[in-house]
Amino acid sequence: MDTPASVRLFCLPYAGGGAAAYRGWTAASPPGLHICPLELPGRGRRINEAPFTRLRPLVRALTDALEDVLDRPFALFGHSMGALIAFELARALRARGLPQPVHLFVSGGASPDVPRTRPELHAATDEEVRSELRLLNGTPGELLDNAELMELMLPTLRADFSVLETYEYRDEPPLAVPITVLGGTADPTVRLPSLHGWRRQTSEGSRLLLYPGDHFFLHTSTDALLTDIGNTLSRRFSATP
Template sequence: MREISLDDVWVRRFHEGPDRAPFLVCFPHAGGSANYFSPLSGMLRSSAQVLALQYPGRQDRRHHRCLTTIDAFADEVFAALEPIMKQPVAFFGHSMGAMIAFEVATRMRERLDTEPGVLMVSGRRAPSRHREEPGVHLRDDDGIVAELKGLSGTDTRVLDDPDVLDMILPAVRGDYTAVETYRYRPRPVLGCPIVALTGDEDPKADLDEVEGWRDHTTGAFRMHTFRGGHFYLVEHGKAVADVIARHLP
């Protein structure tokens, strides 16, 4: 294993990959945790050194202050990942994670004059494709739970447990605040390849909005569409892992 010191507050590693394999950093969705990517890590253990981010306010970080802006997430993630940014590294972000991954990639270019070998974005419209939508973060707790159930990304039995809800709702509300208050600031586009993955029935990102990621790089752009909604990758885990493996630097 390469001797690189990473921030163990932010970074989780579930499996060891080949020593010379590229790093793959996985960015969870709103309300998500690093554990969401444990199955993906197992499927990619022969192809990459998979690292999953653990955002504050959940699980073993539930007592850490929740973040409420994408910029705050990106600044802290950038600091946590800086030790590997001169190494071969790829980013994979789902939903809110795609936005954070994009902003971290932009910081890499601006601050270190480098970029990830590839930016893979899932379940998210391009940053420049803004929607005016009712704010989920402004709803009461029941309204946020209804949103989570509608997206089918969380076991509904968990959402019916009051004790669990007390633990997860502050982080979920903070994440939705970050997502829904984010506004893209036009800057020079990236040069790294962008690979977009999406479900063909995702209510959060239609195909034209996902295609808009093409405008955010001067490099290659590829789009992979799967049957399903916002959490299409639950049903297509192996196929998603195969796409990621093919695009690793």
Template sequence: MIQDKITTTPNTPWLMPFSRGGNGRLNLFFFPHAGGGASAFYQWSHVLPQEITSYAIQLPGRETRLREPLHHELSTVIDLLAGELRPYLENAPFIFWGHSMGALLAFELVRRLQQDGQPWPQRLLVSGYNAPQIPYADPKIHHLPEGDFITALEGLNGTPEAVLQDAELRELVLPIVRADFQLVETYAHEEAEPLPCPITVLDGVADDKTNEADLKEWQQQSTQALELFAFPGDHFFLYDLQPKLISTVLYLLNRQLQDIRITLMNGRTGSPSP
């Protein structure tokens, strides 16, 4: 069962709630990788502090939204996300954590919130994705014929071999992966004011999709000092729940909770406002 205990059941299909009985003092929103769904982050809900309520973004066309049409343009997804998530960003401080494509989605959503005068995150956590202003360097594959597309995916090691070898599974999964790759590969970065929230980068040192220099360029997207933490592992290092990664994430979250406690003691509540 995906949910252990749901404190607040969202009235939107865009959110999958993961909760261990948190008191809503801090909300954490996960944004999954290309081809992934909300369940990719489920295991993280078991290691979070009790004061945190967590949710994962569920894009159309997969898992609980399998019958809905896929989206192929990032701007469309951001437009929809901004509207659907707004009610859930106003009742408590929150953090966004995006991995790979999810990092790009989370970043652009924070931009939209800032532009619209909405509450922004206490922190943006990103992993598996170079700074968004760095041009996409990998060969683009979303437009390839199916055979070539499968070959390209085999080289990326992100889609299980059992899926690629099974005709029925391919029919189910490939359109999702292709649509998500199109979101990323057709993204055109536009210059804008740096974000007011701090950005923390989590890096898998064996990730061949990122490099340290381009990860450090995330600094250009925030007015606050960048933090970068490196861990063993490849592009999907965060799903291994290695002890060093868990302790680092818990350190970051507990530090944020402490800031919130201090704010509450000083008589101030809610997320920072523009």
């Protein structure tokens, strides 16, 4: 019987983030759970590549990249923008007849069928973008106040905001994948009703877990979050005949 130690956890970043967001997860994860952060163009080791500005081409590229490494059980985790990408990635894998994740973990993101209410930022002024980043509390103040670093960061941020803000939800059958929804109790941008909406996207059941913290609770509640992921996968495989 498979165990959680045999599961790859592909991790997708939030807007402006990269694989480095999950740098400490391998050391903090349950024994054997293989953390696999996915690096998107425009950041980290792919800093010289143009970032995607639309979600569907991004998902197609990810599906192409993962097609040959789905030879063992895997789960998907995404935070904020990453939650939406992970959801549409699972849909794309299904459409191609490829293996489905054993579990989908969506963190800090509203259900995809919930209309966006946040102001659009991909064409906003630099100061408006900085104000939103201050509200989200995920970017160090010294970076926000550094004009040179922000000049380097803003193109990727705008591209990521464009991915989110131009997304159009398409009605499809629910995924045959259980979903765990993760949220922050003090998140100023993602409210509880929009988290509950994820239950509509699965035929295999969903549950909601809340953690102390704001939109970036995944950094302040990492240990508890990874423990819950490990326990969830353990239950998944202990229930497999």
